[in-house]
Amino acid sequence: MSPHELPPKLQLRDGSTLELEVFRPEDAPTLQTFYRAIPEEDRLYLKEDVCQDAWAQRFATRVAEGAIICVVAKANGVVVGEGSLHRALHGWMRHVGELRITVAPDWRRKGLGRVLASSLVKIATDLGIEKIMAQVVEKQAAARRIFQKLGFHQEAVLPRHIQDLSGAKRDLYLMANDVSQIWAAMESLVSDYSPDQGA
Numbered sequence: 001m002s003p004h005e006l007p008p009k010l011q012l013r014d015g016s017t018l019e020l021e022v023f024r025p026e027d028a029p030t031l032q033t034f035y036r037a038i039p040e041e042d043r044l045y046l047k048e049d050v051c052q053d054a055w056a057q058r059f060a061t062r063v064a065e066g067a068i069i070c071v072v073a074k075a076n077g078v079v080v081g082e083g084s085l086h087r088a089l090h091g092w093m094r095h096v097g098e099l100r101i102t103v104a105p106d107w108r109r110k111g112l113g114r115v116l117a118s119s120l121v122k123i124a125t126d127l128g129i130e131k132i133m134a135q136v137v138e139k140q141a142a143a144r145r146i147f148q149k150l151g152f153h154q155e156a157v158l159p160r161h162i163q164d165l166s167g168a169k170r171d172l173y174l175m176a177n178d179v180s181q182i183w184a185a186m187e188s189l190v191s192d193y194s195p196d197q198g199a
């Protein structure tokens with residue numbers, strides 16, 4: 001039983017309905033099938049080689065440890081979108097979480113990527129994560145757009161920092177959403193508010 005609350009049904013912009021669920025170990029085969037169907041030009045820029053069996057095993061282990069919280073969107077039981085929050089359970093980055101999202105080509109531009117990202121931002125804040133990062137390459141324009149709309153800003157560009165699946169070196173854009181600032185702003189709003197004012 002997952003402690004994370006998600007709306008059981010999700011209606012997209014075009015009216016289609018999906019189920020949104022927290023990933024369970026038994027979802028691993030359908031998640032790998034989902035990734036194997038993602039076009040190579042998209043997989044080229046993903047952080048890990050998601051087609052390898054070893055990736056699926058590592059992913060499931062890290063989910064079981066609590067280092068990854070993954071949300072899957074399903075259409076009739078088939079995974080059509082995946083978003084995950086990756087976090088360090090120990091050490092100096094334990095207040096930081098990283099988001100990754102992927103949507104099947106036929107389901108793109110209907111708002112699913114944004115729903116997955118915003119669901120994970122909510123989960124991250126519920127877990128007490130203070131800073132949420134997204135690591136994107138230049139080619140991932142849609143991802144950059146989604147994160148910008150969710151209040152992420154570009155914190156750094158690391159030139160030729162990553163090697164894509166073809167071996168080409170690419171700049172890495174670090175985008176961040178400092179949730180602690182949002183909480184601080186909300187706390188100051190609350191402290192400014194007095195229910196007796198104007199009474």
Ligand SMILES: CC(C)(COP(=O)(O)OP(=O)(O)OC[C@H]1O[C@@H](n2cnc3c(N)ncnc32)[C@H](O)[C@@H]1OP(=O)(O)O)[C@@H](O)C(=O)NCCC(=O)NCCS
Nearest residue numbers: 100101102103108109110111112113114140141142143145
């Ligand atoms: C990134 C991704 C998950 C977005 O999924 P999606 O379901 O299409 O996302 P949404 O429909 O919520 O929003 C996409 C936004 O990007 C915009 N967009 C799409 N393609 C774009 C492009 N080439 N340039 C700029 N913006 C683009 C859309 O207009 C939309 O913005 P809007 O809501 O303001 O109109 C999907 O494109 C994908 O899986 N890409 C490959 C994997 C990837 O890049 N993952 C990111 C790693 S963190």
